[in-house]
Amino acid sequence: KVHHHKWEISYQFKSPDCLKKLAVTINGQTPGPTIYATEGDTVVIEVKNSLLIENVAIHWHGIRQIGTPWMDGTEGVTQCPILPGDTFVYRFLVDQAGTYIYHAHYGMQRSAGLNGMIVVKVPDGFKEPFTYDREHSILLNDWWHNSTYEQAAGLALPGKQFTWVGEPHSLLINGRGKFNCSLNVGGTCNSTNPECAPYMLTVVPGKTYRLRIASVTSLSALNFEIEGHSLTVVEADGHYVDPFVVKNLNIYSGETYSVILKADQDTTRNYWLASNVVSRKPGTPTGTGILHYYGVPRGRLPTNAPPVGPLWNDTMYRFNQSVAIHAHPSFIESPPSKSDRMINLLNTQNRVNGVMRWSINNVSFDLPHTPYLIALKDNLNHVFEQRSPPDTYDVKSYDIFIPPVNPNATRSNSIYKLEYGSVVDVILQNANTLTANNSETHPWHLHGHDFWVLGYGLGKFDPESDPKRYNLKNPILKNTVVVHPLGWTAIRFKADNPGVWAFHCHIESHFFMGMGIVFEEGVEKLGQLPKFIMGCGESKLGN
Numbered sequence: 001k002v003h004h005h006k007w008e009i010s011y012q013f014k015s016p017d018c019l020k021k022l023a024v025t026i027n028g029q030t031p032g033p034t035i036y037a038t039e040g041d042t043v044v045i046e047v048k049n050s051l052l053i054e055n056v057a058i059h060w061h062g063i064r065q066i067g068t069p070w071m072d073g074t075e076g077v078t079q080c081p082i083l084p085g086d087t088f089v090y091r092f093l094v095d096q097a098g099t100y101i102y103h104a105h106y107g108m109q110r111s112a113g114l115n116g117m118i119v120v121k122v123p124d125g126f127k128e129p130f131t132y133d134r135e136h137s138i139l140l141n142d143w144w145h146n147s148t149y150e151q152a153a154g155l156a157l158p159g160k161q162f163t164w165v166g167e168p169h170s171l172l173i174n175g176r177g178k179f180n181c182s183l184n185v186g187g188t189c190n191s192t193n194p195e196c197a198p199y200m201l202t203v204v205p206g207k208t209y210r211l212r213i214a215s216v217t218s219l220s221a222l223n224f225e226i227e228g229h230s231l232t233v234v235e236a237d238g239h240y241v242d243p244f245v246v247k248n249l250n251i252y253s254g255e256t257y258s259v260i261l262k263a264d265q266d267t268t269r270n271y272w273l274a275s276n277v278v279s280r281k282p283g284t285p286t287g288t289g290i291l292h293y294y295g296v297p298r299g300r301l302p303t304n305a306p307p308v309g310p311l312w313n314d315t316m317y318r319f320n321q322s323v324a325i326h327a328h329p330s331f332i333e334s335p336p337s338k339s340d341r342m343i344n345l346l347n348t349q350n351r352v353n354g355v356m357r358w359s360i361n362n363v364s365f366d367l368p369h370t371p372y373l374i375a376l377k378d379n380l381n382h383v384f385e386q387r388s389p390p391d392t393y394d395v396k397s398y399d400i401f402i403p404p405v406n407p408n409a410t411r412s413n414s415i416y417k418l419e420y421g422s423v424v425d426v427i428l429q430n431a432n433t434l435t436a437n438n439s440e441t442h443p444w445h446l447h448g449h450d451f452w453v454l455g456y457g458l459g460k461f462d463p464e465s466d467p468k469r470y471n472l473k474n475p476i477l478k479n480t481v482v483v484h485p486l487g488w489t490a491i492r493f494k495a496d497n498p499g500v501w502a503f504h505c506h507i508e509s510h511f512f513m514g515m516g517i518v519f520e521e522g523v524e525k526l527g528q529l530p531k532f533i534m535g536c537g538e539s540k541l542g543n
């Protein structure tokens with residue numbers, strides 16, 4: 001089956017947290033419409049860019065784009081941006097049931113509001129390893145009142161002019177939050193605006209629900225809780241997991257989960273849905289919604305305060321939840337037992353010519369203006385640096401517990417070329433930032449593949465002993481994985497999807513500040529590239 005969608009992207013005034021702000025919308029909405037399809041279907045989205053003076057590109061996060069690498073929607077990597085007034089038609093196969101998201105992948109545009117969910121159902125007759133009566137989708141986000149231009153410009157300024165984006169003003173649940181309007185006297189905040197009425201999840205007593213939960217936050221790691229109810233985690237990034245019960249779910253930007261919720265508590269009251277910042281010192285109030293028991297007046301708020309989540313700096317709590325996730329016993333896809341190449345990536349915060357950057361093995365990533373896919377196919381070798389970035393750093397002696405001894409890094413747009421069909425291990429190592437006694441959480445997202453999560457550690461990765469402890473028995477497959485503060489995460493994937501694929505921290509400001517790399521594999525296997533992805537930089541429309 002082919003699903004056709006017609007989207008117009010435009011700026012509109014929106015009040016998701018009660019304060020009026022220009023937001024990038026899809027057909028006037030933010031979040032955008034949910035895309036529904038069944039495994040094996042084709043989705044066609046005709047995107048018209050009606051932003052007045054801004055380009056756009058849309059990434060289908062978690063969709064592997066096997067055979068259609070030019071549909072990945074990553075500006076600078078797989079396509080030229082869509083110019084104002086132009087229309088671009090995305091067309092791709094959804095080959096794997098599960099919960100996915102879409103969002104802008106151009107500059108820091110995602111945080112302006114261009115995001116939404118993709119729900120891919122299992123084919124008729126397929127039995128999932130759990131049952132439920134109904135399903136609902138919950139999209140979590142963080143939200144700022146200043147524009148993404150202001151944010152991006154501030155991050156690019158040198159020295160003291162550097163302006164960090166700061167903690168979000170609000171947390172949104174399905175595009176709804178509540179800013180405290182008394183802090184905006186004389187402004188445009190209106191707490192009675194129906195646009196910021198809390199999201200209400202209505203449940204019928206005794207019924208069972210599948211909640212598809214996704215995070216498109218620009219910065220925040222979140223903890224999601226439904227007051228008084230436990231959640232059974234059953235899916236992560238499109239893969240069934242061995243079910244496990246949590247009081248609340250830590251969810252990092254770019255991740256998706258399905259949880260099972262039973263409406264089995266006191267049916268004479270309503271309960272809070274709560275989204276709290278974890279892993280950074282919170283500066284944002286709890287984002288709330290309502291779990292509404294059918295029969296209770298909709299407007300009746302719980303009289304108690306909403307849940308505040310775990311301690312924000314309880315890394316162990318989050319680490320333990322990460323390691324609790326395993327593949328479902330009936331759906332184990334075993335990883336190859338060995339890898340052909342090991343890439344050790346050290347994540348550090350640095351300065352390059354006075355500008356604050358993030359780097360990987362001391363290389364801070366810059367996107368070129370000619371998309372790699374086109375440059376590689378057309379042998380435009382001069383449009384990006386041809387020297388490969390380093391596969392490793394001084395793993396043995398680098399001290400991750402102190403600010404970098406050499407705070408300088410270089411900027412480069414060089415890429416990693418992978419042998420087609422080879423098995424690649426990547427070990428991501430977090431270190432101390434430029435500030436003493438500080439290390440951050442980074443969710444890394446790989447385009448074009450799912451990878452096995454072989455292991456997590458806190459502290460320094462030991463290349464001798466840690467690989468011996470890798471989970472090769474029932475590792476989960478994911479497209480986004482967290483690296484905990486001062487910790488490491490090891491993943492394995494097969495480089496078998498011809499194309500060029502970004503791999504980066506899903507914190508939007510961090511990728512903007514250089515925290516990412518790009519893999520190339522098997523581009524020579526691709527036929528002629530479609531012309532409509534071309535026309536920018538040195539890629540000529542007529543090529």
Ligand SMILES: O=C1O[C@H]([C@@H](O)CO)C(O)=C1O
Nearest residue numbers: 164349433435440509510513
């Ligand atoms: O990239 C970042 O910069 C700031 C801070 O380190 C400098 O202001 C921060 O918290 C980040 O995550």
